[in-house]
Amino acid sequence: MTIPPTIPLGRPTVGEPELAAVAAVFASGWLAGAGPTCRRFEARFANLTGTAHALATSNCGSALFLGLRALGVGPGDEVVVADYTFPATGHAVLQSGATPVFADVRPDSFCADPAAIEAAIGPRTVGILVVDLAGQPGDFDAYRAIADRHGLWLFEDAACAAGATYRTRPAGSLADLAAFSFHGRKGITAGEGGALVSDNAVLIERARKTHSYGVAPAFGRGEDVPVFDELGYNFRLSDVQAAILGAQLDRLPSLLAARRSVAKRYTEAFRELDAVEVPAELPDREHPWQSYLLLLAPELDRGRVLAGLRARGIGCTFGTYASHLQPVYGRQRPLPVSADAFRRHLAIPMHAELTEEQADRVIDAVRGAVDA
Template identity: 40%
Template sequence: MSKIYYTKPSIGELERAYVNDAVANGWGEQCYAYIQRFEREFAARLGVAHAVATSSCTGALHLGLRALDIGPGDEVILADMNWIASAAPVCYVGAQAVLVDVLPDSWCLDPAAVARAITPRTKAIIAVHLYGNLAALAELRALATAHGLALIEDAAEALGSRYQGRGAGAWGDLAVFSFHGTKLMTTGEGGMLVTNSTALRTRVEQLNNHGRAAGELRQFWPAELGHKYKMSNIQAALGCAQLERLDELLARKRAIFAYYARALLPVIDGAQMNPEPPDTLNSYWMPTLMLPEDCPGARDTVLHSLAEAGVDARLVFQPLSRTPVFAATPQASNPQAAGLALRGLNLPSYHELTEAEQDRVIAAVLQGLKR
C-alpha cells in the first residue's frame, strides 16, 4: 500500500523547460532576467504595483518590518494560532509580538481581540490567512486606518484566495507570500513581498541588497546594514512556470477540498472545514478538519488511524503563546486558539491526489472516529 503524503508540488514540462533555460542562459547580463519577469508578472496577477522576490516568506516579512521602521519598544499584533515564521521576524527587529485570539470559524485574527490589544506602542497588525482562509480584512483594515497602524498580510498560505474580487495580499500596506514546496505554487524555497507603495518597495530593495542604495556610484558602499534574502534566477524560472499554471493548480485544490467536504461534513455532526463566506473565494490550500468539540481525544485517534492506513496528516498550528519561544513573555489567555489546537488536522491535498486515495483518507478518518 503506497503512502499518501499530505502535500507535494506539481512540476511538469513547462517548469523543466524554464529551469533548463535559466541554467543554460541565465548568467551575465541575464542573471536577473527570470527574477525581474517573475516580480513583474506576479504583481500584475495580484493587481498591485510592486513585487520583490525573496529567498523565503520569513525573509520577506523581516524586510517588510524593517522597511516600516518597526523596532525595539514597538508592538505588533498577530494571532496566537500560527506557525513561528509569522512571529519570528517581529522578534528579529526587537519588537514585541502580541498574540491574541482567533475567530472560531475562520481560525484567523479576531478583530475584537485586536482592538482590545492596541496600545500606544502598537505599530502594526499582521493578518495571517490560515490554510487559505481569509482573515477579517474589512474589519482589520478599518482598525489599522483608525489607529494609524500598518496592516501586513501574511498570505503565505492564501495565494489564490480572494475577497470582494481582490486577491489576498492586495489589501495591506504590504503582504508576503511563500513558495515553499508545500504551497499552492513553488520555487522550492522562496517568497515575495508586494506593496503599492513605491517608497516601501525602494526601501525593501535597499535592505535586501546589503543596504546599498539605488544609484550609489561607489559600488561596494552600504548606506546601512542590510540583508541578502534574494531569490535565485533559477528559482524564479520555476516560479514563472508555476505562475502560468496558477489557475489550474487552484482549481485542483478546490476540487480536492470539495470531495472531502461532501464526504465528511454530512456524517460528522459538529465538524468544521475551511469556510468560504460570502464575497470570498478560498484557495483551500490545506483542507483542514476541525473535529466536534464534544469528542475529546478524537483528533489523536483519527491521526493514529490515518497513520495505520499509510496516510500522512498533520496537526493544525499550536498556540505560539504556549511554546518555549514565548514562555518569558506574558500573553493573554486565548481560549479559541487553545481549543482549536486540540481538534484540528490537515488532510492530504497534493494536486495529483486521486479520488481513490481520497477515499482511503476519508475511510481512515471515519474509522478513527469509531474508536
C-alpha cells in the same frame, strides 16, 4: 494486512515546464539571485496580486522581516499579531526587535477576530499583522477600519494565499504590505522562496536594498562602485527558483481548480460526520485550499486519530500553532479560541495531485480513524 502506498499530506505539481524554464536560465548564464528572471517573475506576481510592486525573497519569513524593517519597526514597538499561525509570523516581529502582542481568532475561519485586535492595541502599538489561515483571507475591511482609526499600518501574512480573493480583491492587495511563501506545500512552489508585495514603491525599494546586503542588487545596478551605508542581508531568490515559479504561475488556475475540487469532495463527505467539523469557506472569499483542516470533536484524542490515519497510509498532521503557547514568546495572556484549535485541528492530504480515488481513500480512512 497490506497497507497501500502512503497518500502524502502535500505534493508539488512539477515536471517538464519547470525543467524547461530551468534549462533556459542555465543557458542564460545568470543563475544568481535578483537577476533578470527574478525581475520578470516579480512583474507577473505583482499583477497576480493586484499590486504595483513585488520583491522576490528567499522565503516568506525574510519577506515578513524585510517588510517590518521597511516600516521602521524596532525596539520598544508592539505589533498586534494573529495568534493562530506558524511562528514565522511572530518570529519576524521578534527579529525586528519589537514585541508581538497576540490576538485571538474567529471560531469559524480561525483568522484574526477584529474585536480581539482592537482589544490588543496599546500605547506602543505601531501596526497589525494578520494571517490568511490556510490561504483564506480574514476580515480585511474591518482590519483596515481599525488600523485607520488608530493610525496603524496593516500587514498581510499571505503565506498560503496565492490565488485567493476577498470581496473580489486578490490576496496581497488587501493591506499596506503582504508576504507570500513558495514552500513545497504551498499553492505554487519552488521548494522554497517568498515575495513581498505592495502599492508603496518606497517600502518595496527599502526592502529591495536591505535584501541584498544593503546595496542595490547587481542586476541593473550600473558601473558605480556601491557604498554600504546600512546593514543588509542576503535574502535574495535565485533566478533558478524564479524560473520554476514562472512556470508555476502558468499552472496556477489548474492547480487552484484541482484543490477546490478535492475540498468540495471532502466537505460533502464530512459535513454529516458528527466527529468532525469541516472548514468554513466564507461566501465573499475565494479559498485557495493550501490546507484542509478538520476540527475534531472535543472528546476525541487527536494523537490516536493521527496514529490511526498513518497506519492506514494517510499523511496527516496537526493544524498550526497557537503562538501564545510557544515558550519563545514568554508569558502571554490566554487566547481560548486559538488554543482550542491548536488542540483539535487535523490536517489531511491536500494538493493538486490527489485523484478522486485517493480522496475517497482519505475519506474512508478518516471515518475509520475517528470511529476506532
